[in-house]
Amino acid sequence: MGNPLRVLHSVVNMNRGGAETLIMNLYRNIDRSKVQFDFLTCKEGVFDAEIVAMGGKIHRIPYVTDVGHLGYIRKLDKFFRLNPNYKIVHSHMDKMSGLVLRAAKKANIPVRIAHSHNTKSEGGFASQLYKWYAGKQITPNATHLFACSEAASKWLFSKRTNESLLLKNGIESDKFLFSLQSREKIREELNIAKKSFVVGHIGRFNHQKNHLFLLEIFAGLLKKMPNAVLILVGGGALQTKIEAKIKELEIEKNVKLLGIREDIHLVLQAMDVFVFPSLHEGLPVTLIEAQGASLTCIISDSITKEVDMEIGLVQYCSLSDKERWIEKILEEAQKNYPRKNAESALYQKGYDIRKTAEITQKTYISLGR
Numbered sequence: 001m002g003n004p005l006r007v008l009h010s011v012v013n014m015n016r017g018g019a020e021t022l023i024m025n026l027y028r029n030i031d032r033s034k035v036q037f038d039f040l041t042c043k044e045g046v047f048d049a050e051i052v053a054m055g056g057k058i059h060r061i062p063y064v065t066d067v068g069h070l071g072y073i074r075k076l077d078k079f080f081r082l083n084p085n086y087k088i089v090h091s092h093m094d095k096m097s098g099l100v101l102r103a104a105k106k107a108n109i110p111v112r113i114a115h116s117h118n119t120k121s122e123g124g125f126a127s128q129l130y131k132w133y134a135g136k137q138i139t140p141n142a143t144h145l146f147a148c149s150e151a152a153s154k155w156l157f158s159k160r161t162n163e164s165l166l167l168k169n170g171i172e173s174d175k176f177l178f179s180l181q182s183r184e185k186i187r188e189e190l191n192i193a194k195k196s197f198v199v200g201h202i203g204r205f206n207h208q209k210n211h212l213f214l215l216e217i218f219a220g221l222l223k224k225m226p227n228a229v230l231i232l233v234g235g236g237a238l239q240t241k242i243e244a245k246i247k248e249l250e251i252e253k254n255v256k257l258l259g260i261r262e263d264i265h266l267v268l269q270a271m272d273v274f275v276f277p278s279l280h281e282g283l284p285v286t287l288i289e290a291q292g293a294s295l296t297c298i299i300s301d302s303i304t305k306e307v308d309m310e311i312g313l314v315q316y317c318s319l320s321d322k323e324r325w326i327e328k329i330l331e332e333a334q335k336n337y338p339r340k341n342a343e344s345a346l347y348q349k350g351y352d353i354r355k356t357a358e359i360t361q362k363t364y365i366s367l368g369r
Contacts, residue, residue, distance in 0.1 A: 004089030005368040006313045008083075010091040010100045012063060014045030016260055017204060018285040022148070022169050024121060025246035026141060029357035031174075035364050038086075040079065040100070042066075046260065059083070062097075063091040069130075076100060078105035085275045087111055087368050090146075094118050094156060098137030105141045111367045114155035115140040116164075116205040119304070120280040122208060145368065151304040165363070169285045175265040175347040176292035178339040183269040190256060196229045197333050200271030202232070202264060202286045203278070205236030210277045210300070210319070212245055217275070217325045219249040224330060233267055254348075268293035273332045276300065277319060283307055288351050294339035298328050311345045 014020050024047055027037045042063035051058055061079055064072035080103050088111040089104040091097035097114045104112045121131045134176040138156065145164035147153035169355045186246040192198060199218060203209040211232070224225065232242075246255050261267060264286075268274075274290040275301040287307045288322045290297050294313070301316040331337050346352050 003299070004032060004034055005088070005364060006036045006038055006170055007088045007090055007364055007368075008038050008040055008059075008085060008086045010040045010089060010093060010097070011160045012093065013041050014039060014047040014051065014058075016046060018169065019115075019148075020045070020047065020284070021119040021285050022052070022117075023092065025170060025172060026355045026360050027051070027056070029353050030361045035361055040089075058364065063131075064099075072100065073103070077106060080109065081368060084108070089113065090115060092117060093136030095121055095131040095138070098141065099132040101141040102137045105240060108249035111143050112143045113143065113146055114138045114156065114165075116145075116147040116152040116282060118206075118280070118282040119151050119155045122206065130250070135264075137282035138145060147282070148302045148341070149306045152305070167360065168286055168356050169283055169354035170351050170352040171285065171288050171292055172265075172348070173292050173343050173352050176268065176289055177341060178294045179269060182266055186263075186266045188259070190231070190267075192270060193227075196227050197225060198229050198231060198269065198271045198273075199329060200231045200233075200274050202233040202267070202274075202290075202291075203276070203284075204234050205233055205242055207238070208279050208281075211238065211242050212280050213277050213322075214275060215242070215245050215249060215251070215255075217265050217277070217329075218255070219251050219320060220326045221329055222251060222254060224326070225333065227253060228329075231258060231267065231271060232356035233257070233261055233264065235259045235260045253362075264289060264292070268295060271295055273298060273329055275329065277302070277317075277325070279319070281307075288346070292342050292346055292351075294342050296332050298325065305336055309345045309349050309351065311342055312338070313342070316324055 009023055035268050039058045041060050050154045060234055061075040070325055084107050086109055089109050090113040092102045092115045093190055121128050144169050146156050147164045148169050153161045157164055186209055221228050246252055274295045274297045278300055281303045290315045291309050296313050298317055300319050315328055
């Protein structure tokens, strides 16, 4: 038995974002005697210790925002010059993957994968322009293209979309199955009254996730439903802005900011409805997890239809109609039905991580030959 094939994943950091959660789910479920993951990162992340414990190496170089364009290019070139033994580089940095894969090509790394996890770039004009430039490097430098959804593939790979491999954002479905016992326990822990109706959201505190819109919907809902509670899981750049908005709307008593948590599968059990008004998404893992926990998801109509597992749990709503969001949540509160088991749907739709891990492992091994 030779050494495992080492695959280098390129990310900014290994924190709890959608792409990073998927990578960790894959990592935990592949056969690590055959395939090992290493990481090229720019900042520390919450998964670092677990990666090292599973035998992965973490390499770190400064990000472009710290050292500028030329500094970043030099660091990438130097890294690949010093680590020429990787056969596969798998980059998860959307348009920024172009720069990583260009450096990998210079170093003659044979397999260079660009993976699209989104449908739009974040940031202001200068940042968008720079990402556009970086994104131009993907086509000439990537040997293989992966995407989490058709929409994400079209956005990043335009003319080469038909070449991309759709890799489903699988989850450990058995962890998310609804359990009344877990629900009661976590609600007690979070100090949520039995009669409370819990609206939930999980996502980074950034512009894309549209928290300020969510808070306005919730403030409107409270007028009609005083026993509603909003749970926000996540952290990020807009934290202070979000806290200020909560104060301004005078809804502090009914909003719980839980920060970044490791027990998402349990927190979902505490919720009664999942509300997700994102401006754009690739294919959000959290929506797969929420359906896995049998939660009705009210989501913005800018999110790909591919996220709907067709078990009657996803409802789309326009961001131009706040009242309709409130109505939909109220309608949900009127329904008093048992939460159904979604495990077989997850498996059939290919969102069970064991299936995704098996496909990924086979793909890596055949590319690594």
